[in-house]
Amino acid sequence: MKTLILVRHAKSDWPEDTDDFDRPLADRGLHDAEKMSSYLKQNNVEIEKFVSSPALRALSTCNIFNKSYQIEVETNRKLYNANENNFESVIYDLNDNVNSVAMFSHNNGISNFANMISGDIFAFPTCGVAGFQVDCESWSDFDSAKKKLIFFYDPKKI
Numbered sequence: 001m002k003t004l005i006l007v008r009h010a011k012s013d014w015p016e017d018t019d020d021f022d023r024p025l026a027d028r029g030l031h032d033a034e035k036m037s038s039y040l041k042q043n044n045v046e047i048e049k050f051v052s053s054p055a056l057r058a059l060s061t062c063n064i065f066n067k068s069y070q071i072e073v074e075t076n077r078k079l080y081n082a083n084e085n086n087f088e089s090v091i092y093d094l095n096d097n098v099n100s101v102a103m104f105s106h107n108n109g110i111s112n113f114a115n116m117i118s119g120d121i122f123a124f125p126t127c128g129v130a131g132f133q134v135d136c137e138s139w140s141d142f143d144s145a146k147k148k149l150i151f152f153y154d155p156k157k158i
Contacts, residue, residue, distance in 0.1 A: 002134040002142075003100035003150075004091070005047060007065070008110050010036075010127040010155075012057040021055045021080070029057070032127040032155040033064035039158045041068040045131065045151075048072075051090060052104035053079035061127065062104040082109035084116050094139040102129075117147045127155045 010029030018024075025033065040047070047069055052062035054075040066073055078086040082105050094101060107124055114122040114130050122130065130152045136145035 001099070002136055002139065002145075003046070004132045004134055004147075005045070005100070005102040006110055006114055006124075006130045006132075007036075007061065007102055007104045008107060008124040008126055008128050009053070009055075009058040009061045009104060010064070012126070023055070023057050025057055025060045029061070029126065030064070033061045034067075035158065036127050036129060036153065036155050037065040037068040039153065040065075040129065046100050047102045049074065049094075049098045049101045050104065051076050051079065051094075051101060053077075053082070053106060055080050055106070058104045058106060062102075065102070065104075079103060079105040081106065082113070084109070084113045087113040088142065091139050091142045096138045096140075098139075118149050120149065122152075125154050125156065129153045 010033040011026045012023045013026040014023050050062050050073045052059050052075050076090050078090050111122045111124045131150045133148045133150050134145050
């Protein structure tokens with residue numbers, strides 16, 4: 001059994017003359033990321049590895065989560081402006097020794113991917129977190145594996 005956790009980056013700012021890739025987190029985003037990461041840790045949500053989009057707002061969110069977890073962080077360009085196939089490609093590249101992974105990415109891709117694997121309608125808020133139980137022993141079996149939503153957290157509701 002594997003656990004896949006999808007995290008939309010926290011609320012970002014868009015200062016003048018800043019490229020999309022380099023957008024920083026807003027004050028609310030910093031607060032929400034700290035609150036959400038603490039909430040997950042206090043509720044014993046196990047995560048063995050973080051994989052993040054290299055865009056500043058996603059990686060900053062990931063690094064804030066890592067203050068609570070202190071685990072391996074990997075960046076993957078496929079998670080920036082990602083579509084469903086990008087997410088699956090990153091999943092297929094995971095080592096099977098990793099049983100729980102959190103992926104930090106952006107909308108609309110992260111909502112679309114969550115919709116695809118759950119059959120539900122997701123609208124990820126910034127810093128929203130969805131956890132899925134994936135019934136497989138190898139990440140390479142992800143596509144055909146049964147997937148079940150086990151939690152969905154909105155930072156405004158925790």
